[in-house]
Amino acid sequence: MTRQAMSSLALTGKSRQLITKLHRWSGLALLAFLFVAAFTGAFVSFRWEIDTFLNPQLFKVQPAGKPLPQLDLIGRIEAAFPDALVSTLTYPKAPDDALRVSLKSRMDAHVVHKHVPGMKSAVAFNQVFVNPYSGEILGQRNTSDFTVDRINFIPFMLRLHYSLFLEKWGVWLMGGSALVWLLSSFLGLALAWPRLWRNIKAWRPLLGIRSRQGEYKFNYDLHRSASLLTLPVMIVVAFSSAYFNLPDLVKPVIGVFSPISSTSTVASVGQVGLDDSILPPEQAAAVALQVLPEAQVSYVNRDFTKGLYAVRLKLPTDVAPIGNNTVYVRMRDGVVSSTRLAANRSGADTFIAWQMPLHSGVAFGLAGQIIICLCSLALLAMCVTGFNVWLRKHRSEKDLAMRRRARQTPVSEQQAAAPIEA
Structure with missing residues (x-):
């Protein structure tokens, strides 16, 4: 960055050097986690649309008369899966939609568990699709299996997105990464904040991309502009990610401002x-x-x-x-x-109720889902460009250190270290 460009920024001197290091190393530590979250998030933003497209035999039926009594359907399902118990019936939204049924272990029917998303299911299959008119079981799957095929593709992406298939450790790891990501986003904003931030013209250079001035400048500009353009969405997604994975840590903070129902x-x-x-x-x-x-x-x-x-x-x-x-x-x-x-509900309850719709984009319909998908792709680009910037910077600093050591080494020592020619 040129001196003229540096002089237009609000943060300079030792403070900038410190925040630069914090942003750089926190981003590097998060690189693998953010890459996985971004890649899977692009699919998860359209999870039901993709799942229905891949598996129409599970989600769609031919309407025929009136649906069967639900206790009859439950009896058929539990007879087909004797170790399982029907826990939830998700109602069809349209006449040609299948009935989606969640199962739990029959042995756990009277055991109170604290729900921890991302944990492996205790039954062979925890999701069943049923034709509500005939009672036919259209298919079943275990949404916690490490299996990549048409039926399990979206559950696989969801579980990878949420917990990396590492059970509780993965839930905490991704939640902690979301908190660091949230902090690193604000650090990046501080580094890009212009001194004359009230003037719209001061922001224009920060959103430009120098495509013909070398690979380093291109990656640096693309990383910064993508970060600034998507920052409001990324802050919301990072916070909601932390809430989903670490609710016991985030809820008390929300509860400071308003009481939370439980x-x-x-x-x-x-x-x-x-x-x-x-x-x-x-x-x-x-x-x-x-x-x-x-x-x-x-x-x-x-x-x-x-x-x-x-x-x-x-x-x-x-x-x-x-x-x-x-x-x-x-x-x-x-x-x-x-x-x-x-x-x-209280204000805190309403705030919490907004987290999933905002995180997935469905709060704003198709437009919101598209925005989340595009921001996921932007985050992928930020991961790649951020790593390239760090790698070029690291190599440059390493080469500079080697040249400095070479200049400080006496000539006699350089000659002594030189190889003897045959």
């Missing part, structure tokens, strides 16, 4: 046995819709430890694709036990 506050109404007579799921959904008649049912979850159905409802105004409202219905008699409605 799913653990949903009181049990009494454990229900697996063979006990319970209300059919569709009736629990109908009870929940009486609370919010204008909503659509996204899924119904069965919690035998608390004796409750958790019915997720989506209103037209909800930002999350699955909705931001949950009604808890007693499995034995169909009485509403409690509700968690978006209209009654």
Whole structure:
């Protein structure tokens, strides 16, 4: 960077040298993690579209009359997978959509677990696709398997994106990387911040790319301009990544500004046995819709430890694709036990509810998904150009150090070190 360009920046001197080193080495430490996150993120931003395209036999059915009773469907599924228990029914959004069913271990039916995304499933298959009209099982998969094929491609990308297939260690590792990435992004902004930042003209040179002045300048400019242009999105994605992987660390910070509700506050109404007579799921959904008649049912979850159905409802105004409202219905008699409605949530609850829609881009529909995908590709470019800048800088500094040592070495020592010619 020229002296004239340096003089236009707000940060100079020893402070700039220190922040440059912090940004450079934090970026280098994160390089592999960010590359994986960016590569997988480009696919994850269109996860359902890609999954449906690759596996139409799992997601699409031919409508034929009325759907079968859900207890009948559950019986067929659990008969086909005797070691598993149906935990969640994800409702079709359209008549030609299949019913997506989540399974858990039957042995864990009455065991309370803290949900840690990224952990390996305890059953052979944890996701089943069913034709709701005929009861035919269209296919099954284990979303935690290390398998790359058409059926498991998106689950593979999701798990790699979230935990690197390293279980809890991977979850913490990617969460910690997100926090360092967030800090490094602000360090990069500090390095690029112009002295006359209120003047729009001061920002224009920072977004330009010198394509004919050598490889180093091209990589440096591309890295800086891509970082600045995508910075608002990257900050949101980095923060939400840290929240998803390290909620126990991030939630207390959010809670400083506003109280946070917790799913653990949903009181049990009494454990229900697996063979006990319970209300059919569709009736629990109908009870929940009486609370919010204008909503659509996204899924119904069965919690035998608390004796409750958790019915997720989506209103037209909800930002999350699955909705931001949950009604808890007693499995034995169909009485509403409690509700968690978006209209009654605190500011912190609303802020948290926005994290996944923002992270995936679905908060803004197709345009948001495209932006997240493009930013993932931009992050890939930043990883490559950032490494090239570091490598060229490292080689330059190494060559400079060698020349300095050569100048400081006495001539007699240089002659003594020279090889003897035959």
